[in-house]
Each structure stands twice: as structure tokens, then as C-alpha cells.
Amino acid sequence: MKQNRVRHPIHPIAAAIALLCCATAGAQQTDAMPTVTVSAAPVQEGLGLARxxxxxxxxxxxxQDMPASVESLSTAAMQARGDLQVKDAxxxxxGLTDISSPGNGIAYSARGFSGNNAIAMLENGQxxxxxxxxxxYPSDPWGYDYIEVLRGPGSVVYGSGSTGATINAVRKAPQRAASFEAMAGIGGGKALRAGAGGTGAIGGKGAFRLDAYADRSDGFVDRGEARHGKLLTSLAYALTPDLDLDAQLDHAEQxxxxxxxxxxxxxxxAGQLRNENYNVGDADIEYVDDKAVARLTWRVSPALTVSNELAYMKARRNWRNAEYYVYNPAANVVERSDYIAIQHRxxxxxNRLEARWxxxxNRLVTGWEAATINFQHTNNSPYGGSSTVAPTGFHPGVFDSPDPLRPNFATDTATNAFYIEDAYSLSESLLLLAGAxxxxxxxxxxxxxxxxxxxATLxxxxxxxxxxWKLAPHTSLYGQFSSGSDPLTSLLSLNLANARYKLTRSRQAEGGVKQSLANGKAEWTAALYRIRKDDIITRDPSNPAQSIQGGSQTSQGxxxxxxxxxxxxxRIDANLAYTDAQFDRLxxxxxVSRAGKRPPDVPATSANLWLAYKADAWRAGAGARYVGKRFIDNxxxxxxxxxxxxxxxxxxxxxxxxxxxLNLRNLADRLYASTSYSDSQYLLGDRRHAELTVQWRY
Structure with missing residues (x-):
């Protein structure tokens, strides 16, 4: 029965589509309503303090008013810098570091915490x-208006798993004024990419937007071919003067x-191995994501708004690879093992029901979120298979494991969350924000x-x-205390050994300053923070064979x-982050005590610099990205x-x-590792390359 629910998830999407169709039909029978205007925020450069x-x-x-560290990355800035992937932006x-790999898809490190159980990624708040x-996902920025980053625990807003940061890609909204944009690009690594997007009116009461994108490249390694495509659709419609419908229907393949x-x-x-790919010849990785969203917003009165958002999301993932490589210097060969096949369904x-006052x-919001998640994991554990190849000039072979691919487990997860948040202006200069x-x-x-x-119940x-505290109209000091939680492992793949553990607890104290000068021509922010995370897994001092929740970690910076x-x-954009993270008890x-050691994937220092020039018909820019040393083990x-x-x-x-x-990447052709996959192999960053793009806007 669980398998059937996982494999044939038609009822939720049917409900979302039915809601959309019925609401639209009802709107067509309503008398003519005033024109609906859906407008996006104006394009902003810089840190987006006014947004x-x-x-x-x-x-x-x-x-500017938010007592937390937030940042906004506009589409204009991403395009000017040539950021063709979300992780580039x-x-x-x-303070955000990329640690993505084929195993975790997209992943980051922030404020001393790493991975998708500590860094939340969202699209339009979903x-x-x-x-x-x-x-x-989201993997590329096409179709998005801007990307927002909240650093530190964001659990009040988006639940557990957000101690390090929350990243939200915000879609371009439907507009009644017709417009069209397109992009085509060609570049190093046999890269080809193209995107198109358009928006316009639906009758006298609505608007739509469509965005499509596709790319492909060889990844600068042998047999590194990759491709990606997506279709994003959005609708905004006024059912009555006080009732709006917003809907999305999306599909993406990677x-x-x-x-x-x-x-x-x-x-x-080893530079001589830079272009080599030691995976098997018939290796496969595939991600397919679908999403449907329908949201009704009712303006009950000028002060009160009630909304209900129904969302259905589906992910299908497939891996079949030889994943572990060790160079044997005595024999001058590369030994391959871990022939791993995995499928996710x-x-x-x-559903999110929310009321705003x-x-x-005084501004107040309260809501109830509920979700059901079906997850099925299929694999070929214990992942047998091995082979040996020469360092260069080898035949890659095929995937050959003695272990069959079999369904392993299925989980049904039900979540419920209740939240309340209140912003109260104590005076013209003091704003108090509280939430639970x-x-x-x-x-x-x-x-x-x-x-x-x-x-298990968690x-x-x-x-x-x-x-x-606003010292002046564009100068603010802030302070906040916040708490959050992270799962020890993915909740959807919780096993019996971890079922007895509770969620970890995190607490943060943060203070900072934000200032905008010369009508926004200069913006700067500074923050100091300290985060403590408790209940991480450690060994029982009295019984080293047993694991308990007694470990702790702190991060300050x-x-x-x-x-x-x-x-x-x-124009110049610059940032610098210093992180002093360590295990206090582990x-x-x-x-063996790891107290005082830095957690893996956490650089002590990271920085970015970008200098831009724009005049008449020309624009140019150059910049540097620095990531400090990171350990790969506790x-x-x-x-x-x-x-x-x-x-x-x-x-x-x-x-x-x-x-x-013309976008130029890695101008010095630096040989560097973006992240590690094991203690014997590192994933290399892209080599020097160029890409030419053409963009049309009408």
C-alpha cells in the first residue's frame, strides 16, 4: 500500500488543478471587476536593504527593519556577473560556501553548519x-526575480533544519503589461544554453507568466555530459475585488x-588527472521535480488578510555509479569500488493556512502548516563491485555489481506546525519583533x-x-535572540538507530548595524553572532560502544x-565572513575527544569582491571569490x-x-577542490573558460 502511494501520487495534484479550474470558472461568471495589477519590486543593486x-x-x-542578517541578490546583479547557476550567485x-556533490545535489555551508539538514532551500517560500x-532545486536562476538569504536560525519561519541559513529563490511575478525576454549562450566545456520568458494579461482580471530554460555541457571532464531543462508557469487572477487566486505548475529535469x-x-x-572521469561508462544520475501550487488570498478588511496555500511536490531521483576511487602508487593504478545504485521516490x-493583521x-501573522510526505528508498546495498583502471587512457567499463537493486524501505511522514509572529512599533525608531x-x-x-x-514522533x-533601533531614517542597530532545531539525519530516511533521538537544539545571539547612505548609493552591514547547538551524537563516556545525544558545538563570528x-x-560589492566554529563536546x-576541533566543510574565512563599470552601451566587471582552508573530518x-x-x-x-x-571564469586557471567526496578524492572546480551570451528584452 505504501508503495502504491509513492508510485501513483495523483490525488494531491488533481486537487490542486481542480481548485484552479473551479476558481477560474467561477471568475468567468462574475461581473466585470476592477483591473488587477501585479507588480514586482523595482530592480535594486547592492544589498537590497530597502526591499x-x-x-x-x-x-x-x-x-533595514529586520533584526537579523539578510541579503538580497537581484536578477540584474546575477546577470551582470554572469552567474549561470544559483550556487554561483x-x-x-x-559567508555561504558551496559543498555540492552528485550525492547531495545542491548543498552549502554557513555560520559553522553544513549540509541540507542545516541549510534550508526554498522556492517562493515552499x-x-x-x-x-x-x-x-532551485539549480539555475532563470525565471527568478531575486534570491534572498537569511543567515542563522530561521526555524520560526520555516521549521527545523535551518540553523545555518535559509535560501529562498523568489519567482518573477505575472504582470499585466506584456513583456518578453530570451537568452542564448555558448561557451567552454561545449556549453549550450537557452531561456525564454514572457508575461501578459488574462482578460481584464488576471495575468500569466511562462519561463522555459535548457542547458547542456561536458563539465570539463571526460564523459562529463550534463543537461538540464525546466518549465515554470504562473497565474494571478482576481476572482472578486477581495479574493485573489495565484497558481503555479512547474516541471524540471536534470x-x-x-x-x-x-x-x-x-x-x-594532480594536474595531469584534471580531465579524467573515473566513473563507469554507463553511469547515470537523474533528478525529476514537479510542483503544483494554488493559493487563495482573501482581504477580509483593510487590516485583515486570510490566505490558504495548497502545494504538491514530487521528486524522482536515480543514481548508478562507481563512486569511490583510490590511487595506488605502487601499481600506478586507480582502484574503484562502491558500485552504488539508488532510487528516490x-x-x-x-497546506498553509495563514491570517495577517x-x-x-502592530503587525501580526499566525498560521498552521500541515504536510504529508511519502518517501521510498531503493538501493543495491551493500554496494559491492570493484575494478582497477590506469590513471589515464583507460576504458571506463560498465556498472557491474553483485548486489541487486531492491526496494529497501518506505516512510510516511506527517508534519504539523503552528506559528505566530508579531512586529510592534514601540515608537518611530524602535521595532520589536517576536515569534514562536x-x-x-x-x-x-x-x-x-x-x-x-x-x-517515531519528534x-x-x-x-x-x-x-x-533606527538611529536615523537609514541607519539601524539591531539585536536578536533566536532558537531552532535540526534533525540528526534526514527525517524522511530515519532509521531505527536514530528513531530514539530527539531533534538537536540551537540557540543564537546576534547583534549588528545596517546603514544606507546617499539615497542608497552606498549600503553596508556588519554583524556579530554566537550559535550553540546541543544534542549532537557522541559516544557514551562510560560505554564507548554506545551512542548518546550529549555532544555540543559552538560557532561565533x-x-x-x-x-x-x-x-x-x-560600483564595488564586497563581503567578508570570519567563523570560529568548534566542537565543545564530541x-x-x-x-577520542574532538573538543576544540573545527567541524568539516567550515572555512574560517571567506570573502567576495566585485568591481563593476557601467556607462553608455558598455558594462564590465571583475571579481574574486576566496574560500579558506576547510577540514574534511572531525x-x-x-x-x-x-x-x-x-x-x-x-x-x-x-x-x-x-x-x-562575455563571461570569463577562473581567469588564472586555478586547480582547486570545491569539496571532498572522500579522504582519497576531491571534486575539482571548473577550469578556465569563457561563455558568450545574448539577451533579448521586449
Whole structure:
């Protein structure tokens, strides 16, 4: 029965489509209503302090008023810098480091915490819960208006799994004024890409938007072919003067690069192996994501708004690869093992009922979120198979494992969350923000191989209290205390060993300053923070063979961001993050203490710099991205070296509709590791390359 629900998830999407169709039909029978105008926020450069931020708060406070570290990345800035993937843009923000791999899809590190159980990724405020540590979208910025980043615990807004940061890609909204945009590109690594998007009116009461995108490349390694495509659709319709319908229906397919890293030679990166791919010849990775959303918004009165949002999301993922490589110097060969085949089938139906009150000095929002998630995991555990190939000039062979691919387990997870958030203007210069949230997760797991199943219930409470003090209209000091929680492992793939554990607890204290000068021509922010996370897994000191929840980790640091117009044509964007993270209490096998060690994937320092020029028909820019040394293990015995990558872009407006741009990446052709896949292999960053794009806007 569980398998059928996982494989045939038609009822939730049918309900969403039925709601859309019925509402539209009802609207057609209604008398003519006033024209609906759906407008996007004006394009902003810099840090976006004046923009309303829907990620850090459900009250749409501006970044200037929000007592937290938030940042906004506009489409204009992403295009000017030539950021063709979401992770390229996100890692230009303050303190975010890319740790993506074919195993976890898309993943980041922030404020001392790493991975998809600590960094939440959303699209338009919708979050697909993480299955087996994997997240697969949003991957490219086409069709998005801007990307918002909230650093630190965001559990009051989006539940557990957001201690490090929350990243939200906000879609371009439907507009009644007709417009069209397109892009085509060609570049190194046999890259080809194209995108198109358009918006316009529906009758006298609605608007639509369509965005389509596709790309392909060889990934700069042998047999590294990758491709990606998506279709995004949006609708906004006024059913009555006080009742609006918004809907989305999306589909995305990805065939990521089937590359799991390059083996180290004598403990170092080897330039002669830079182009080699040690995966098998018939390797496969595929992600397919579908989403349907329908939201009704009722303006009950000028002060009260009630909305209900129904969402259905489905993910199908497939891996078949040889994933572990070790260079044997004595025989001068590469030994391959871990022939792993895995499939995920995940569907999530979620509903959010919310009421907002905005009157006078007080703004209040309260809501109830409920979701059901079906997840099925199929694999060929224990992942047998091995082979040996020469370092270069080898035949890749085929996937050959003695272990059959079989359904392993299925889980049904029910979630319920209640939240309340209040922003109260104590005076013209003081804003108090308070919020609380309760999450409850009920997980039922059934083995599909005859083992015993189990049920588990997990719960968490989180809260936030912050104060913003405006020293002047565009200068703010803020402080906040917030709490959150993270799962020890993916809730959807919870096993019996972890079912007895509760969610980890995190607490943050943060203070900072935000300032906008010269009518927004200069913006800067600075923040100091300290986060403590308890109940991580450690060994029992009295019984080293037993694991308990007694470990703890702290992270403290400083962040600085600035965006300044140096002159009429010049602009500089810069940020710097310093992170002092360590385990305070952690025992591993043999009661070995890791106290004082830095957690894996956490650089002590990261920084970004971008200098831009724009005048008449020309625009140009150049910048550097620095990521400090990161350890790959809890014992800090092995580290990824620090690296600096220099990029540049040059654009020419052929006319007011057409822009031609040359993007240059890794100008120094730096050989560097973006992340590790094991202690014997690292994933390499792209080599030096160029890409030419043409953009049309009408």
C-alpha cells in the first residue's frame, strides 16, 4: 500500500488543478471587476536593504527593519556577473560556501553548519523536505526575480533544519503589461544554453507568466555530459475585488555531471588527472521535480488578510555509479569500488493556512502548516563491485555489481506546525519583533525487505525576540535572540538507530548595524553572532560502544557586507565572513575527544569582491571569490586547501533590446577542490573558460 502511494501520487495534484479550474470558472461568471495589477519590486543593486524580505519574516519587513542578517541578490546583479547557476550567485553572498556533490545535489555551508539538514532551500517560500540528505532545486536562476538569504536560525519561519541559513529563490511575478525576454549562450566545456520568458494579461482580471530554460555541457571532464531543462508557469487572477487566486505548475529535469571527483596522488591534487572521469561508462544520475501550487488570498478588511496555500511536490531521483576511487602508487593504478545504485521516490502534499493583521503600530501573522510526505528508498546495498583502471587512457567499463537493486524501505511522514509572529512599533525608531513556532513530526517506517518497522514522533519549539533601533531614517542597530532545531539525519530516511533521538537544539545571539547612505548609493552591514547547538551524537563516556545525544558545538563570528557606487559609472560589492566554529563536546570511537576541533566543510574565512563599470552601451566587471582552508573530518587530520578564483564579465548593449555579454571564469586557471567526496578524492572546480551570451528584452 505504501508503495502504491509513492508510485501513483495523483490525488494531491488533481486537487490542486481542480481548485484552479473551479476558481477560474467561477471568475468567468462574475461581473466585470476592477483591473488587477501585479507588480514586482523595482530592480535594486547592492544589498537590497530597502526591499521587503519575505524569507526572514512572514510580515514582509524590509531588510533595514529586520533584526537579523539578510541579503538580497537581484536578477540584474546575477546577470551582470554572469552567474549561470544559483550556487554561483549564492556563494557571492556573505559567508555561504558551496559543498555540492552528485550525492547531495545542491548543498552549502554557513555560520559553522553544513549540509541540507542545516541549510534550508526554498522556492517562493515552499520547501520540499530533504530525503536522504539530498536537495535538487532551485539549480539555475532563470525565471527568478531575486534570491534572498537569511543567515542563522530561521526555524520560526520555516521549521527545523535551518540553523545555518535559509535560501529562498523568489519567482518573477505575472504582470499585466506584456513583456518578453530570451537568452542564448555558448561557451567552454561545449556549453549550450537557452531561456525564454514572457508575461501578459488574462482578460481584464488576471495575468500569466511562462519561463522555459535548457542547458547542456561536458563539465570539463571526460564523459562529463550534463543537461538540464525546466518549465515554470504562473497565474494571478482576481476572482472578486477581495479574493485573489495565484497558481503555479512547474516541471524540471536534470541529468547532472556523472563525476565523483579526482583521486589524490601522494595526498595532493594532480594536474595531469584534471580531465579524467573515473566513473563507469554507463553511469547515470537523474533528478525529476514537479510542483503544483494554488493559493487563495482573501482581504477580509483593510487590516485583515486570510490566505490558504495548497502545494504538491514530487521528486524522482536515480543514481548508478562507481563512486569511490583510490590511487595506488605502487601499481600506478586507480582502484574503484562502491558500485552504488539508488532510487528516490518522494511526494509531498502541504497546506498553509495563514491570517495577517496589519493595523496601526502592530503587525501580526499566525498560521498552521500541515504536510504529508511519502518517501521510498531503493538501493543495491551493500554496494559491492570493484575494478582497477590506469590513471589515464583507460576504458571506463560498465556498472557491474553483485548486489541487486531492491526496494529497501518506505516512510510516511506527517508534519504539523503552528506559528505566530508579531512586529510592534514601540515608537518611530524602535521595532520589536517576536515569534514562536511548534513543529511536530510523525514518521512511520516500513521495511520492504522483511525487517521490522517502527513509528517515531519528534517535536521542537523555537522562538525569536529581536529589536531594531533606527538611529536615523537609514541607519539601524539591531539585536536578536533566536532558537531552532535540526534533525540528526534526514527525517524522511530515519532509521531505527536514530528513531530514539530527539531533534538537536540551537540557540543564537546576534547583534549588528545596517546603514544606507546617499539615497542608497552606498549600503553596508556588519554583524556579530554566537550559535550553540546541543544534542549532537557522541559516544557514551562510560560505554564507548554506545551512542548518546550529549555532544555540543559552538560557532561565533563576524560578517561584513558593503555595496558602494564609487562614481557615476563605478560600483564595488564586497563581503567578508570570519567563523570560529568548534566542537565543545564530541567523543568518537575509542572515546577520542574532538573538543576544540573545527567541524568539516567550515572555512574560517571567506570573502567576495566585485568591481563593476557601467556607462553608455558598455558594462564590465571583475571579481574574486576566496574560500579558506576547510577540514574534511572531525579530527581535522586532512584539509581542502584555500583557493581564490577570479572571474570577469564584459557586456555591450547592441540597442535597448539586445545585450551581448562575455563571461570569463577562473581567469588564472586555478586547480582547486570545491569539496571532498572522500579522504582519497576531491571534486575539482571548473577550469578556465569563457561563455558568450545574448539577451533579448521586449
Amino acid at each position: 521587503e524580505n519575505a524569507t526572514a519574516s512572514r510580515l514582509n519587513l524590509s531588510a 549564492v556563494t557571492r553572498s556573505t 520547501r520540499l523536505l530533504v530525503g536522504s540528505g539530498t536537495a535538487t 541529468k547532472p555531471q556523472r563525476y565523483f571527483g579526482t583521486p589524490l596522488v601522494n595526498g595532493r591534487l 518522494q511526494e509531498q502534499t502541504a 496589519n493595523a496601526g503600530a 513556532r511548534h513543529d511536530r513530526y510523525e514518521v512511520d517506517r516500513v521495511s520492504l525487505q522483511g525487517a521490522a518497522g517502527f513509528s 517535536a521542537s519549539n523555537s522562538a525569536r525576540l529581536g529589536l531594531t 563576524a560578517e561584513f557586507s558593503a555595496a558602494v557606487s564609487l562614481a557615476s559609472a563605478w 567523543l568518537e570511537g575509542g572515546n 579530527g581535522n587530520t586532512q584539509a581542502l586547501p584555500a583557493y581564490t578564483v577570479i572571474d570577469a564579465a564584459l557586456g555591450w548593449n547592441l540597442n535597448r533590446h539586445v545585450l551581448v555579454q
